[in-house]
Amino acid sequence: MGDRFDVVVIGAGPAGSSAAYNLAKRGFKVALIERGRKPGSKNMFGGRVYAKPLEEAFDGLDKAPIHRWVVKERLSIVNGEEYVTLEYSGSGGKSFTTYLTDLTDWMASKAVDAGATLITEVVVDRLLIRDGRVAGIVSGSDELEADVVVDAEGVNRLVLEKSGLVERLTPRHVALGVKEVIKVEKGDIEKFFGLGEDEGLAWVFMGSVSDGLPGGGFFYTNRDSLSLGLVIYLEKAVEGMKRHIYDMVEDLRIGPLFSKYVENGRVMEYSAHMIPADPRAIRPPRLVWDGLLVTGDAAGLLINMGYTYRGVDTAAYSGMLAAKAIEEAEGDYSASSLKRYEEMLMKSYVGRDLEKFKGVHDLYMNPRLFKEYPILLTGLLRRLYEFDYGGYRLSEAFSEARRGLVSLPRIILDLLEVYRKL
């Protein structure tokens, strides 16, 4: 083909759109290739985005399709009908809820406005390798050459796999996320949660909701809809999963936590996606090769902080840094020159948080967190609050609640681990 681009970006998600936008802004001729019908049609997230890194990656974030700014956070430990909830109300303004499809579409449109060429409905099959370096991409029988390629293909990184740059994903690498978007009446969200018009709630929960498997749930308020979903870590689910995940989500929707919010709602959308589970396992051995940079979920940049997830901001930020590194490389797109991207990324908050929260995944592999402790905690509080005549002292309630469940030394060790890893 006669058309030649400076840069080809694989995938018009948050990482790819950010890379394309920041490159086009710097005068690079960029092709942004997306397999979906439009940007965002193939991706999925829980429901919230941290704003600051996005503001850095894109100008004019105030024009983005933002639904609600999160001012309320809830964390619940669930044991069947019982649950313990911790709620935090603050001034908010740090993260917002949205539909990722719309936000991604906006990001890609920023890239197009900046001069990038968006090509949708095209699947990139593999990298074009010439003389041992990445020289473009191959789609079907077509090749598209470029000086440098940005891989932003997402968690299911088939292009990298086919090129032999990363190992195949196994259940250990990924979790499964399933989500329902439930439309509710206008004004319901404000009424239910005591929120202002553009204020939102983020809610994560764990325990019996995942049938005792490593994982948890999330709930976010959009403009006039609710996002409710589950994440199950596949490593343990392969053997431990007893029923379909959609039955688990259904139970969640009609269960004690959420039924009152969604009973008059209508399920508008049902989606599922793979989620990078253990950032250390999924991270490619390197993020740059000759002529190639890897960004976003493909680089394993989703961070599970234990009490919240973030992936959209880290993806967009990595795309921006990739663009910066390409500019600074001044035409030398060898791995040693592009290494600057990996350095900048690892020195940024993305790399720092990846390091900080690297233990969370191990913590999640502790089955007691999802089974015994929710039982213990709800049992403890039940004894403290529900009595007819005489009540319990805390120590009494505690030792009774944990009897036959988990030993005291075990609890102390687990607590220490939680403390160390969170």
Add this chain to the structure above:
Amino acid sequence: MGLDIIVGIKYVPNTTNVNIDPKTGTLVREGVPSVVNPHDLVAVELALRLRDRYGGSVTAISMAPPHAVAGLEHVLGMGVDRAILVSDRVFAGADTLATSYVLAKTIERIGRYDLIVMGQETIDSSTGHIGAQVASWLDLPYVYYAIEVEYTGDGFIVTRELEDRIEKYRLSKPALISAKMYSLEPRQVTLRDKLRAVLERPIETWSNKDLGLDPNCVGLRGSPTIVSKVEFTPKVPRKNIIFEGDLREAVRKLVQALVEEGVI
């Protein structure tokens, strides 16, 4: 000597869960993502195969609001050479008669063509009128349920598949055919063609300024069809009965319940 082919496409809401406005009886299209009518993609595939075999060109036409440009980009990505979006406010609210009139006039304005290919019907209205009506306006021979076309130089041999037989027709050119739904697997968009669609944008937009049609013959005013009533199939609440016990016993209970309900 190649074949110049015109193919008609419609950009339709991509849903089986169609919402109807109870007042007007028309489709609610808002908020529903659109796609090229899948049966039209069969027509596009047939046209592209003929072009690939005999040479020539394929021009896609669509009468639609401006957003249908994405649908035209899709077929350009499949390999269609040129696209024309026929778009004007006066064309809005058209029934099949007014639509086929505008399409026929568009085809007349294109001028040079050997063959017109349409889809069998659309997924959002399923009338199957357009092919026959355009053929009537243009006074062309018309065969529908076509599964195969052979070009003979002065015309076509068209194979038509019916439920119980296959028929072969000899048509003089130019002619119009409707491709039988599901008869061909539409090809995927390719990088090369999509890139060309995006970079060269071989899409023209024609309004009524270009066509100069009498406003009384197009759009809502040119549409004699009246939707007098829309009736919905009644919603039957689920009974939520689970038949337990061993398989034989459960099936027996199920059959019994179905008989009692008058289903079987």
